[in-house]
Amino acid sequence: CDRKEPQLITSPNQDVVDKIQQLMNLHKAKPSVEDRWRVFSYGKCTPLLSLRALRNHPTRIKSFKEARSIRGVGEKTARKIMEILETGDLKRIGYERTEDVEVCSLFQGVYGVGQSTAQKWYANGCRTLEDLKNGKSGVKLSPAQEIGLKFYDDINARMPRDEAKALFDLIKPIALNIDPDLFVDIMGSYRRGKSTCGDIDILITRNPADGKTHAGVLPTLLSKLHEIGIITEDLAIPEGDDEENVYRGLCRLPEPGSRRRRIDFLTVPWTSRGAALLYYTGDDIFNRAMRYKANVMGYSLNQRGLYSGVVRDPQDRRIKTNKGSLIASETEQEIFRILGVPWQEPHERSD
Ligand code: DCP
Ligand code: MG
Ligand code: MN
Numbered sequence: 001c002d003r004k005e006p007q008l009i010t011s012p013n014q015d016v017v018d019k020i021q022q023l024m025n026l027h028k029a030k031p032s033v034e035d036r037w038r039v040f041s042y043g044k045c046t047p048l049l050s051l052r053a054l055r056n057h058p059t060r061i062k063s064f065k066e067a068r069s070i071r072g073v074g075e076k077t078a079r080k081i082m083e084i085l086e087t088g089d090l091k092r093i094g095y096e097r098t099e100d101v102e103v104c105s106l107f108q109g110v111y112g113v114g115q116s117t118a119q120k121w122y123a124n125g126c127r128t129l130e131d132l133k134n135g136k137s138g139v140k141l142s143p144a145q146e147i148g149l150k151f152y153d154d155i156n157a158r159m160p161r162d163e164a165k166a167l168f169d170l171i172k173p174i175a176l177n178i179d180p181d182l183f184v185d186i187m188g189s190y191r192r193g194k195s196t197c198g199d200i201d202i203l204i205t206r207n208p209a210d211g212k213t214h215a216g217v218l219p220t221l222l223s224k225l226h227e228i229g230i231i232t233e234d235l236a237i238p239e240g241d242d243e244e245n246v247y248r249g250l251c252r253l254p255e256p257g258s259r260r261r262r263i264d265f266l267t268v269p270w271t272s273r274g275a276a277l278l279y280y281t282g283d284d285i286f287n288r289a290m291r292y293k294a295n296v297m298g299y300s301l302n303q304r305g306l307y308s309g310v311v312r313d314p315q316d317r318r319i320k321t322n323k324g325s326l327i328a329s330e331t332e333q334e335i336f337r338i339l340g341v342p343w344q345e346p347h348e349r350s351d
Pocket of ligand 3: 188199200201264
């Protein structure tokens with residue numbers, strides 16, 4: 001089927017030709033099982049032949065019957081041709097566009113699924129969460145994605161602020177019971193004062209002035225929270241027991257009928273606490289603006305601190321060829337000050 005189409009000679013039905021071609025291209029662009037079948041099942045290059053015959057048709061098509069008389073034009077194509085002639089449009093084109101966008105965004109609601117995975121599954125012919133559950137077209141989910149699918153509705157719902165507080169009020173004393181000198185606080189949308197939260201973000205650190213750090217606290221805390229049923233599923237477990245770690249999981253209030261909620265823990269060295277507070281409070285757009293300001297001033301900002309003299313690989317800006325030197329990291333205020341950004345309270349950092 002790779003015969004080249006002859007160069008365009010405008011046909012009296014050019015608008016029809018263009019729309020049909022557009023629909024065919026849409027199908028070609030998506031190598032899904034169904035679509036592959038759709039393109040190849042015509043076999044014998046029928047779509048191209050009918051398109052050529054359509055283009056070579058000498059007069060403006062006036063009826064369904066006339067459309068059907070064109071070689072290779074079947075009932076379905078004739079109906080599409082009539083739709084284009086009558087409405088100037090082919091609904092199917094718009095429909096196909098939104099369908100793939102909608103399905104991909106449905107799939108991206110599964111925890112751990114990004115755009116490329118969603119598109120891959122769509123291309124493999126999956127259309128619904130049921131398809132994923134049933135492993136249609138050999139789709140294989142990671143353990144975290146399995147959990148994401150199982151608790152799809154819970155994970156995609158936001159919790160009332162009160163519920164985030166209730167969960168945090170259960171968790172904080174358990175952490176302080178492990179070490180009363182821990183700094184434990186709730187970040188993210190909660191710290192910004194939002195009335196609903198997508199998840200609970202908890203920052204843990206500790207002043208090492210007495211020679212002790214919080215290294216090892218997170219695994220202990222997590223196992224206690226599992227034990228009493230507050231944490232129910234793990235999505236990403238911290239590696240090692242360093243001072244700097246991330247955990248992602250699901251939790252619930254110990255009450256009948258309580259929903260699963262997303263929970264994140266972040267632990268950072270005491271010296272990074274200001275930068276970590278800043279990063280973890282967000283929101284992400286505010287963070288992007290702060291990082292941009294830092295970059296313009298020749299600095300680099302991340303959850304560890306504000307650095308100067310960072311040299312990046314010109315080929316790949318993500319790679320740092322020189323880590324630079326730390327300018328500020330202990331308080332949010334000094335980072336604002338050095339960047340020349342007027343102080344903003346957490347609730348002022350998002351809409
Ligand atoms: N963050 C960021 N960039 C990202 C993800 C997160 O800068 N791509 C930072 C800013 C966020 C914070 O981490 O505010 C916490 O991340 P969340 O995804 O939990 O976002 P929020 O807590 O702000 O909102 P939500 O209520 O949806 O959880
Ligand atoms: Mg959050
Ligand atoms: Mn989070």
